[in-house]
Each structure stands twice: as C-alpha cells, then as structure tokens.
Amino acid sequence: MSITPEDVAHTAKLAQLELTEAEIERFCRELGRITEYMAQLSEAITGDEPSEPVLPLIKDAQALRDDVVVPSFDQKTALSQAPDSKDGFFRVPKVIG
Amino acid sequence: MADALGSGATSAPALTDAHLDRIAARRDVNAYINVTGEMAKVAAATAAQSRDLPLAGIPIAIKDNITVEGVPCTCGSRMLEHWIAPYDAAVVERLKSAGAVILGKTNCDEFAMGSSNENSYFGPVQNPNAPGRVPGGSSGGSAAAVADFQAAAALGSDTGGSVRLPAAFCGVVGLKPTYGAVSRWGLVAFASSLDQVGVLGRTVDDTRRVFEVIRGYDPKDSTSMRDIPVEPIPETLTIGLPREYYGDGLDPEVRRAVTGTAQALQAAGHRLVDVSLPNSPYTIAAYYIICCAEASANLARYDGVKYGYRSASTQDLSSMYGRTRSEGFGMEVKRRILLGTYVLSAGYFDAYYATAQKVRARIAADFTDAFKTIDCLLTPTAPTCAFKLGEKLDDPLAMYLMDIYTTSVNLAGLPAISIPCGRSSAGLPIGAQIIGRPFEENLILSLASEVEERVGGSNNVS
Structure with a gap:
C-alpha cells in the first residue's frame, strides 16, 4: 500500500493542516516508508481474532465519580486566553464567504 | 538531600538558591523552558517552616506538558508558547502539599513526541554527560536537569519510553508507573491510553520518595485506580530475560552492561530465566x-x-x-x-488501527503469560547509548526504533524503571530496564536499589 501525494493532501485536509508542496512531497516519502514498516502487522494477525479490551486495568478502573456540582472556571477565566473574544463570546473569522 | 535538610545541614531557601544559581550558570544545556525563581523562593521559605512534610524544601522540576497554575505550559510547542495554565495538575498539587519547591518547567519534544528532545520549538537539550549528544526524549529537559544538578528530581511523562529513554541516556533513574497508578489530570494529552506521569531522580530512593507522593486515586481521572494492594516482595526473585530484547540491533557495549547486571543479580541470589515475548517484533x-x-x-x-x-x-x-x-x-x-x-x-x-489493537492485546498477553513464572523482566532500556544531535533527524523510522524496548510496557500498561548500569568505553551512560507486574512498583524499585548498590548506580558530571 504505497502513499501518493494525493493521499497526503487528502489526509491533511481531514486533519485541518495546510501543507506546502515541499511538505507534501516529504511526508509522502516518509509516511510511505513508515506505513510499509507497519504493514508487517498483517503477518502477526491471521484469521479473525476478537479485539478484546486491551487493558483489563482500564476496564476495572472505569468508576465514575459522584455527580457533585463543584465550582469551575468562570466565563472571564475561560475566555481570558482566547486569541479573540468579544461580549462574552469567542470570536472567529466569518464562516461563510 | 532530604536528610541534609532534616538535620539542618542546609536550609530550604539555601538549597533553592543553589539550584537557581546552577540553572542560570548552565543555560547552555537548555534544560528549562521557564524558570519560576520567585515562586520557588516563596515556596522554599514556606517549606522551611514545615519540615515534617515528606518533600519539604526539595527542589523539583516539572516537564512542560504538566500544568502548574499561573505558569506557561508550552508543551515545547509554538502552539502553546503563551498559554498560562489556569490550574495545577493533580501531581503538582500533591507535590506542593508535600512541601516540594517547584523550580520551573523543563524542555521536551513538542507535545512529548520524540526520542531525542530535538523536536522542541525552544531548541534541543544538550546531554550534560556529553555535549553534542542528545539527552533522549521526550522528557529530555527533566533528565538533563536531574543529571546536571539543576533539580533534585523531576516529573516527566512516558507514553512510549519518554521517561526511561532520557533517564538511560543521561545516567539517572526513570520510573514509569503502571497505567492508572498516577493521575493524568493536568498532563496534556498525547495518547491517552498510553500516557503516564513518571519520575526522574539521581537515586532510586529519591525516585521512590517522589513517586510515593504523586501516586494514588484521583476522582478527576477515571482511569486512576483506587485501593491498590501492596504485595510483599519475595527475598529471592525470578528474573526473566526476554530473548527478543537481546537480539540483533543491540549495541554490544549495552548488551555487555545489561548482561553483567543480570549476572550481578544472580550472584546476589536471584534466579535468571530465559523467556520469550513472541510478539515483540510487532511492538513498534x-x-x-x-x-x-x-x-x-x-x-x-x-x-x-x-x-x-x-x-x-x-x-x-x-x-x-x-x-x-x-x-x-x-x-x-x-x-x-x-x-x-x-x-x-x-x-x-x-x-492498520484495528489490527494494531489486536496486536496490542497479544503483546499484553505475552507479558501476562511470562509473569506466571517470573517476578519481573530485565532488559536494556535502549538499543544504543545517546547519539549525536542531528544524527537521526532525517530518518523518522530510525528514530522510532529507539523505542523498541520501551513501548511494549505502555501498550500493556505495566510499570518499568530504567536504572544506570554502567558506561560505554566513550563514557556514555547505559540504562537497564526492569519491568514489573501491574502495580508492583515496590518490587521493581527494590530490585533497582540492588542494581544501584551492586553495579554502581548513577555517577554524573558535576
């Protein structure tokens, strides 16, 4: 399964990354090599084996905490590090051109 | 250090000042992204009044992907260069309550992704043992700070070896606890099913003292475990040597040091057993x-x-x-x-993904099977010693393969420790890794102490 520049460009779009032509070319080469290496996993798994929850540790630990209301960040704190905000809202560039 | 403080041989403010001076004099190591000198001085003055706390006055560094309230938390990234953490991570809260003095935030690979600390927006970290070589990653700043006496101990995070690999490269101790042993609240997420906060120290005892403070259940992390029973440690241990970890690609000097460590433990009365973890080739x-x-x-x-x-x-x-x-x-x-x-x-x-999850289950099962007959495993931490800055930057796959002995531990959620076990002919530190059953940190720490006594432990540059 080789990776084409089109694959990289499509994946970058899905991941909301804007790449230059040079980056696409570089990632195409690197990801091609890495995924080729990863393809060896198909030798490890033959036939259908169920994919069980991997870590029994995690399964046992899934205890939800009590649903108690506790103080959280106020609006001012939540907005304090936004690149742009106004009147208690996050502000972003226009969505529809 | 705690003993010196307790006996009054030094004071918390003096110790903190000495560390801040050292950090300032050694900026070229680039171990820290932000130094919190003023906060540290205030904490040291307070600690001087509360000497009975477990870490009173002990100066500790925090990897810059763990939040400290009011301090930038950059994760080594331009993305968060100016982000000020609005709260303390659970582990930081625990350190503060135990009287620890936080010196600052240490350099790391961006979002903890890397094995050499060269992926930081704030520049690479130098290995204090060998300038021009990498400290290992991704907690490279934490390991370098501890090795270079710029902190008594440090917190790091370990997703695939990011505490143990830099510990090995810098000649310090690095503990990666069991998944769920330490709260991840306030650790910036990279890969949530693998991430765990770990400890770097110059001795096993220092490492243990910090771990005992940060471990424990936290209602804010649903994967943290409560009521973990402490198992007694048998006097004589059966130590497995997984043959897949001693195969091709292992540097002969590293092999000699780790095998020598195994023999020293055998001479001390422990039993060595050859074991197999057959799915190891698929780990990376x-x-x-x-x-x-x-x-x-x-x-x-x-x-x-x-x-x-x-x-x-x-x-x-x-x-x-x-x-x-x-x-x-x-x-x-x-x-x-x-x-x-x-x-x-x-x-x-x-x-890819579905297959990898199946392989992950198999890798975890390999360990479960092995632990039926052995108490722990002894392996190299890394296939080589610290390499030169820039050496692997153009070959991501070669860089990934540095994690070949450490990532399986995260996939299986196990505890592991890297302990210094000698130096190469070029004087570079070598680390041995001890892997334990879930929540048996006490056992691997105890065996690491024995390695420290018998093989020499850390002897760093000063």
Whole structure:
C-alpha cells in the first residue's frame, strides 16, 4: 500500500493542516516508508481474532465519580486566553464567504 | 538531600538558591523552558517552616506538558508558547502539599513526541554527560536537569519510553508507573491510553520518595485506580530475560552492561530465566499506529479559537484552522497527526488501527503469560547509548526504533524503571530496564536499589 501525494493532501485536509508542496512531497516519502514498516502487522494477525479490551486495568478502573456540582472556571477565566473574544463570546473569522 | 535538610545541614531557601544559581550558570544545556525563581523562593521559605512534610524544601522540576497554575505550559510547542495554565495538575498539587519547591518547567519534544528532545520549538537539550549528544526524549529537559544538578528530581511523562529513554541516556533513574497508578489530570494529552506521569531522580530512593507522593486515586481521572494492594516482595526473585530484547540491533557495549547486571543479580541470589515475548517484533508498528491515532484526535483541540496560537493571515474560518495548525505545530507533530488520521481513515482503518489493537492485546498477553513464572523482566532500556544531535533527524523510522524496548510496557500498561548500569568505553551512560507486574512498583524499585548498590548506580558530571 504505497502513499501518493494525493493521499497526503487528502489526509491533511481531514486533519485541518495546510501543507506546502515541499511538505507534501516529504511526508509522502516518509509516511510511505513508515506505513510499509507497519504493514508487517498483517503477518502477526491471521484469521479473525476478537479485539478484546486491551487493558483489563482500564476496564476495572472505569468508576465514575459522584455527580457533585463543584465550582469551575468562570466565563472571564475561560475566555481570558482566547486569541479573540468579544461580549462574552469567542470570536472567529466569518464562516461563510 | 532530604536528610541534609532534616538535620539542618542546609536550609530550604539555601538549597533553592543553589539550584537557581546552577540553572542560570548552565543555560547552555537548555534544560528549562521557564524558570519560576520567585515562586520557588516563596515556596522554599514556606517549606522551611514545615519540615515534617515528606518533600519539604526539595527542589523539583516539572516537564512542560504538566500544568502548574499561573505558569506557561508550552508543551515545547509554538502552539502553546503563551498559554498560562489556569490550574495545577493533580501531581503538582500533591507535590506542593508535600512541601516540594517547584523550580520551573523543563524542555521536551513538542507535545512529548520524540526520542531525542530535538523536536522542541525552544531548541534541543544538550546531554550534560556529553555535549553534542542528545539527552533522549521526550522528557529530555527533566533528565538533563536531574543529571546536571539543576533539580533534585523531576516529573516527566512516558507514553512510549519518554521517561526511561532520557533517564538511560543521561545516567539517572526513570520510573514509569503502571497505567492508572498516577493521575493524568493536568498532563496534556498525547495518547491517552498510553500516557503516564513518571519520575526522574539521581537515586532510586529519591525516585521512590517522589513517586510515593504523586501516586494514588484521583476522582478527576477515571482511569486512576483506587485501593491498590501492596504485595510483599519475595527475598529471592525470578528474573526473566526476554530473548527478543537481546537480539540483533543491540549495541554490544549495552548488551555487555545489561548482561553483567543480570549476572550481578544472580550472584546476589536471584534466579535468571530465559523467556520469550513472541510478539515483540510487532511492538513498534502497533505502538506508532495507536499513539498517532490517539494523538490525531487529542490534538484536534488546537484550533486557534479557545486558547493558544492563531495565525494572523486568515480570511475565513476554514483557512484559519489550517494555517493556525500548520504554523503552530512542528514537523514531527504534523507527521504524527497525518499518520494517525491516515490509519483511522476510511479504507485503512481495519488494516492498520484495528489490527494494531489486536496486536496490542497479544503483546499484553505475552507479558501476562511470562509473569506466571517470573517476578519481573530485565532488559536494556535502549538499543544504543545517546547519539549525536542531528544524527537521526532525517530518518523518522530510525528514530522510532529507539523505542523498541520501551513501548511494549505502555501498550500493556505495566510499570518499568530504567536504572544506570554502567558506561560505554566513550563514557556514555547505559540504562537497564526492569519491568514489573501491574502495580508492583515496590518490587521493581527494590530490585533497582540492588542494581544501584551492586553495579554502581548513577555517577554524573558535576
């Protein structure tokens, strides 16, 4: 399964990354090599084996905490590090051109 | 150090000042991204009044992907260069309550992605043992700070070896606790099913003291465990040597040092057993599929809206997202987001991600089987000693393969420790790794103490 520049460009779009032509070319080469290496996993798994929850540790630990209301960040704190905000809202560039 | 403080041989403020002076004099190591000198002085003055706390006055460094309230938490990224953490991580809260003095935030690979600490927006860290060589990653700043006496101990995070590998390269002790032993609240997420906060110290005892403070249940982390029973440690241990960890690609000097360590433990009365972990060859492939997949989802939150960097040159929302992320993230982070998105995308999911999860289950089962007849495993931490800065930057796969002995531990959720076990002919530190059953940190720490006594432990530059 080789990776084409089109694959990289499509994946970058899905991941909301804007790449230059040079980056696409570089990632195409690197990801091609890495995924080729990863393809060896198909030798490890033959036939259908169920994919069980991997870590029994995690399964046992899934205890939800009590649903108690506790103080959280106020609006001012939540907005304090936004690149742009106004009147208690996050502000972003226009969505529809 | 705690003993010197307790006996009054030194004071907390004097100790903190000495460390701040050392940090200032050794800026060229680039171990710290931000030094919190004023906060440290205040904490030291308070600690001087509360000497009975377990870490009263002990100066500790925090990896810059763990939050400290009111202090920037950059994660080694341009994306978060100016982000001030609004709360303390659970582990930081515990350290503060125990009287520890926080010296600052240490350099690391961007979002903890890397094995050499060269992926930091704030520049690489130098290995204090050998300038011009990498300290290992991703907790490279933490390991370098501890090795270079710029901190008594440090917190790091370990997703695939990021505490143990730099510990080995810098000649210090590095503990990666069991998944669930330590709260991840306030640790910036990279790969949530693998991430765990760890400890770096110059001795096993220092490492243990910090671990005992940070461990324990936290209601804010649903994967943290409560009521973990402490198992008694048998006097004579059966130590497994997994043959797959001593195969091709292992540097002969590292092999000699680790094998020598095994023989020293045998001479001390422990039993050595040859074991097999048959799915080991698939570890790196499974690990990088899973960690990149999780990273691609976790890092979707950096969108230039709520906090962090936003590109100035945008006209509409869509290009704002794309440009912000392209300008805010470095090459390795982009590479992993792309890889993660690719292995999760339609048409490739089964071949990569679903298969990797099955392999992960097999790798965990290999350990469970092995632990039926042995108490722990002894392996090299890394296949080589610290390599030169820049040496592997153009070959991501070669860099990934540095994690060949450490990632299986994260895939299986086990505890492991890297302990110094000698030096190469060039004087570079070598680390041995002890892997234990879930929640048997006490056992691996105890065996690491024996290695320290018998093989020499850490002897760092001063």
